[in-house]
Amino acid sequence: MKLFDRVAIVGLGLIGGSMALEIKKRKLxxxxxxxxxxxxxxxxxxKRHAIDSGGTSLGLIREADLIILATPVIKLIQSLPQxxxxxxxxxxxxxxxxxxxxxxxxxNRLANKNKYFLGCHPLAGSEKRxxxxxxxxxxxxxxxxLTPGRVANKNAMNKISRLWHKLGAKTIMLDPKKHDEILSFxxxxxxxMAFSLINTVPSSYLKxxxxxxxxxxxxxxxxxxxxxxxxxxxxxxxxxxxxxxNSSIIRFKKIIEKKDRNSLRKFLRSAKRKRxxxx
Amino acid sequence: MKLFDRVAIVGLGLIGGSMALEIKKRKLxxxxxxxxxxxxxxxxxxKRHAIDSGGTSLGLIREADLIILATPVIKLIQSLPQxxxxxxxxxxxxxxxxxxxxxxxxxNRLANKNKYFLGCHPLAGSEKRxxxxxxxxxxxxxxxxLTPGRVANKNAMNKISRLWHKLGAKTIMLDPKKHDEILSFxxxxxxxMAFSLINTVPSSYLKxxxxxxxxxxxxxxxxxxxxxxxxxxxxxxxxxxxxxxNSSIIRFKKIIEKKDRNSLRKFLRSAKRKRxxxx
Numbered sequence: 001m002k003l004f005d006r007v008a009i010v011g012l013g014l015i016g017g018s019m020a021l022e023i024k025k026r027k028l029x030x031x032x033x034x035x036x037x038x039x040x041x042x043x044x045x046x047k048r049h050a051i052d053s054g055g056t057s058l059g060l061i062r063e064a065d066l067i068i069l070a071t072p073v074i075k076l077i078q079s080l081p082q083x084x085x086x087x088x089x090x091x092x093x094x095x096x097x098x099x100x101x102x103x104x105x106x107x108n109r110l111a112n113k114n115k116y117f118l119g120c121h122p123l124a125g126s127e128k129r130x131x132x133x134x135x136x137x138x139x140x141x142x143x144x145x146l147t148p149g150r151v152a153n154k155n156a157m158n159k160i161s162r163l164w165h166k167l168g169a170k171t172i173m174l175d176p177k178k179h180d181e182i183l184s185f186x187x188x189x190x191x192x193m194a195f196s197l198i199n200t201v202p203s204s205y206l207k208x209x210x211x212x213x214x215x216x217x218x219x220x221x222x223x224x225x226x227x228x229x230x231x232x233x234x235x236x237x238x239x240x241x242x243x244x245x246n247s248s249i250i251r252f253k254k255i256i257e258k259k260d261r262n263s264l265r266k267f268l269r270s271a272k273r274k275r276x277x278x279x
Numbered sequence: 280m281k282l283f284d285r286v287a288i289v290g291l292g293l294i295g296g297s298m299a300l301e302i303k304k305r306k307l308x309x310x311x312x313x314x315x316x317x318x319x320x321x322x323x324x325x326k327r328h329a330i331d332s333g334g335t336s337l338g339l340i341r342e343a344d345l346i347i348l349a350t351p352v353i354k355l356i357q358s359l360p361q362x363x364x365x366x367x368x369x370x371x372x373x374x375x376x377x378x379x380x381x382x383x384x385x386x387n388r389l390a391n392k393n394k395y396f397l398g399c400h401p402l403a404g405s406e407k408r409x410x411x412x413x414x415x416x417x418x419x420x421x422x423x424x425l426t427p428g429r430v431a432n433k434n435a436m437n438k439i440s441r442l443w444h445k446l447g448a449k450t451i452m453l454d455p456k457k458h459d460e461i462l463s464f465x466x467x468x469x470x471x472m473a474f475s476l477i478n479t480v481p482s483s484y485l486k487x488x489x490x491x492x493x494x495x496x497x498x499x500x501x502x503x504x505x506x507x508x509x510x511x512x513x514x515x516x517x518x519x520x521x522x523x524x525n526s527s528i529i530r531f532k533k534i535i536e537k538k539d540r541n542s543l544r545k546f547l548r549s550a551k552r553k554r555x556x557x558x
Contacts (some may be wrong), residue, residue, distance in 0.1 A: 123489040143487065185480045186487045190495040193472050196527040198557075200520070201464045208465045209557055210402040216469040220554035224547035231543060235535040241479070241526045242532050248475040248526070253521050256514040264510060268503035271474040274461040275499035276490055277435065278477075 001028070003163055008033040008064035011078070012045050012054075013226075014126060015096050016196040017134025020050035022167045025136060033060050033076045044131050050231075058082060066092050066163075073097035074229040081154055092156045098226075099185065099233040100147040100176035104254045108150040109247040116156045119147035119176060121183070127221040140168035177228030184237035187258060189245060192238070194220040280307070282442055283371075287312040287343035289358070291324045291333075292373050292505075295349030296413025301446045303417060312339050323410050337361060345371050345442075352376035353508040357384045371435045372396045377462065377505075379426045379455035379513040382385040387429040395435045398426035398455060400462070401448055406500040419447035426455040426477060442494035463516035468524060470506060471517070473499040 007029040009016045016034075023029050034045045034054030042054040054060065058079065067087055069076050076097055089094060093115065100119045111117040124142040126133065133175050144164040148157065158255055161171050174182070198217040199211075231238060255263045286308040288295045295313075302308050311325045313333030321333040333339065337358065340346050346366055347356050355376055366372060372394065376382055379398045390396040403421040405412065423443040427436065440450050453461070477496040480488075510517060534542045 123487060125489065125491075142489070145487070166382045182484045182487050186484050187489060187491050188492045189479070190476060190536060192528070192531055193476055193495055194491075194554075195547055196524065196531055197469060197472055198550050198554045199546065200468070200524045200527050201553075203553065205461045205465050206553070206557060208402060208424070208461050210404065210421070210422060210466060212404075212473075212498050213465050214557060215497050216472055217554050217557070218494050219491050220550045222551070224551055227547055228540065228543050231535050232538055232540065236537060238535055239532060242528065245475065245479045246528060248479050248527075249471070249521065249525060252471055252475055253518060256510050256517055259511055261507065261511065264507050265503060267478065268474055268506055271478045271499045272487070272501070272503050274475045274480075274482065275473075275496050278485060278493060278496070 002030060003028045003166070004066040005029065006031045006033065006064045007066045007067045007068065009051070009070060010035040010036060010043050010058065010061065010083070011069065011071035012036045012050070012131045012134075012228045013070060013203055014129050014133050014138070015122065016068065017045060017050055017131040018136070018138040019068060019096070020045065020069070021048065021134055021136055022139065022244055024050060026166055028163065028166055029066070030209070033064060035060050041131050048131070048210040050131070050134065059086060061211065062086050062088060064088070064091060066094070068095070069093065069095040072226050072229040073099055073103065073233050077103055077233075080106045080110055084115055087115050089114045091115055092125070092160065094120045094160055096120050096122055098187065100145075102233045104147055104149050104176040111149050111151045113151060113153065116151060116153040117149050118157055118160050119149065120160065120164070120241045121145040121147070121179065123187075124169070127219050129226070139164070142169045144169040144171050145179050146171050146173050147179050151221065170271055180234050181237050184234055184241040188230060189241050191219055192231070192242065194218070220229070231233040281309060282298075282307045282438055282445070283345040284308065285310045285312065285343045286345045286347065287314060287340040288330070288347045288349060289314040289337065289340065289362070290348065290350035291315045291320050291322070291329070291410045292349060293408050293412050293417070294401065295347065296324060296329055296344070296410040297415070297417040298347060298349065298446070299324065299518050300327065300415055301418065303329060305445055305446055307442065308345070312343060314339050315359055320410050327410070327412065329410070341365050341367060343367070343370060345373070348372065348374040348376070351505050351508040352378055352382065352512050356382055358498070358511075359385045359389055361499060363394055368393045369438065370394055373399045373513060375399050375401055376467065377509045379424075379458045381512045383426055383428050383455040390399050390428055390430045392430060392432065395430060395432040396428050397439050398428065398438060399439065399443070400424040400426070400458065401443070402466075403448070406498045408502040416447070421448045422446040424458050425450050425451050425452050426458050427452065429435040459513050460516050463513055465515055467509060467513060470498055470501065471510075471521065473497070
């Protein structure tokens with residue numbers, strides 16, 4: 001069932017590419033237009049039947065009823081004035097970036113009833129990147145956070161919710177700042193841990209790595225460019241969650257320095273209980 | 280091909296239970312005797328055909344040519360005087376604990392040419408525990424660190440190496456202290472990270488967890504009792520590696536506070552390069 005006539009997707013990476021494939025497969029749009037910095041990406045997307053047409057010019061979004069912005073977040077924010085300028089009257093614009101406060105701050109200055117903006121963050125992804133790793137099923141069973149802006153448009157918001165539901169995701173509405181605070185703990189902090197942990201292990205010791213180190217650092221293989229933008233656009237919340245994490249590490253250090261078995265047991269048991277509840 | 284006549288395994292958890300199943304399947308011993316604190320574990324091990332006989336009394340190790348100690352490390356160290364007392368002349372005693380310096384310190388006081396001791400640490404495992412999760416293939420493709428003690432016995436050492444090779448593991452020889460220093464980075468630090476990270480995330484935020492948090496904290500579901508012992512017997516090395524990790528976190532925090540894009544890029548790229556080299 002068609003939800004939109006023409007959909008333009010700017011940025012055909014893992015998320016943008018997977019959305020294109022899903023929208024195509026489910027016939028949720030009559031036409032999908034892809035925009036990428038690289039013509040090569042457009043060619044691959046065409047070959048994979050993810051898009052009907054596309055190119056490297058942002059001007060291609062002019063004809064779209066729904067514009068999906070799926071580039072790294074700083075570039076995305078920088079492109080917003082141009083996107084709103086090019087978008088046709090009545091267009092719905094969404095983004096799928098991992099931080100939301102700065103995006104909404106910029107979008108709120110540009111959005112109006114005729115050019116509606118809704119922030120979206122599908123909590124799905126992988127350490128793998130690019131159109132080559134895009135595929136069906138990425139959003140199945142996932143949660144997508146919706147962060148509305150200053151301008152309301154109930155009809156457009158409902159259509160976007162339905163789009164995510166069709167892709168297999170549940171949706172939840174959050175204030176953009178609250179989103180960034182929560183995600184600083186549930187996603188950004190784990191990534192910092194992974195990056196820092198692998199940087200801490202001496203290279204000559206890596207041959208002794210077993211599944212523990214591999215699991216905890218898998219996401220350190222993520223795209224540095226993407227994460228650079230995420231960390232820079234959520235740095236204030238991240239400093240706060242890093243401080244909380246640091247207190248926990250310092251507490252742990254004191255416990256083992258003192259060989260305080262009772263406190264150690266409590267620390268480990270509460271962690272296990274919490275982790276066991278996760279899946 | 281039989282390597283030993285009678286093998287006793289003390290502690291039928293994930294590692295002890297899996298070793299029993301492997302030795303049985305490959306007919307590396309004529310008889311496998313299991314010792315566990317719980318008769319229930321012995322019953323399960325018998326039902327799974329992991330052991331031929333067994334019970335809750337340590338005295339059962341008297342008849343064994345090879346004694347494998349696979350209990351949590353502090354209990355293991357405490358049991359050593361009794362194990363050496365009970366072991367028959369000519370017996371080979373090995374352990375499979377995750378820390379080695381304190382084990383070897385204790386074993387060196389007891390070992391002699393007639394009761395040989397070799398420390399072993401198979402770098403294989405899981406956040407899952409117990410005989411119920413034991414299985415074939417756990418050691419396949421893994422590395423087993425051998426930490427010899429004061430008393431040498433080339434023949435016994437060769438037989439133990441061959442045992443690990445039969446189980447699918449490569450072996451490498453290390454000084455016990457060096458082992459503990461390396462493992463403090465490659466295994467113990469990742470576990471501390473996982474335990475601390477999940478403890479830091481507010482419970483009400485857990486429903487926003489995606490694969491990043493799940494991957495990085497999976498090992499926080501590990502057996503707290505086992506890890507308590509590991510952290511307490513390697514606390515000095517761990518304080519050092521924690522300090523190194525902490526410097527990395529503090530450096531990262533400064534970088535994002537200053538929004539220093541160049542340093543951030545270097546930090547993330549070096550992490551990705553290192554992690555990509557891992558598998």
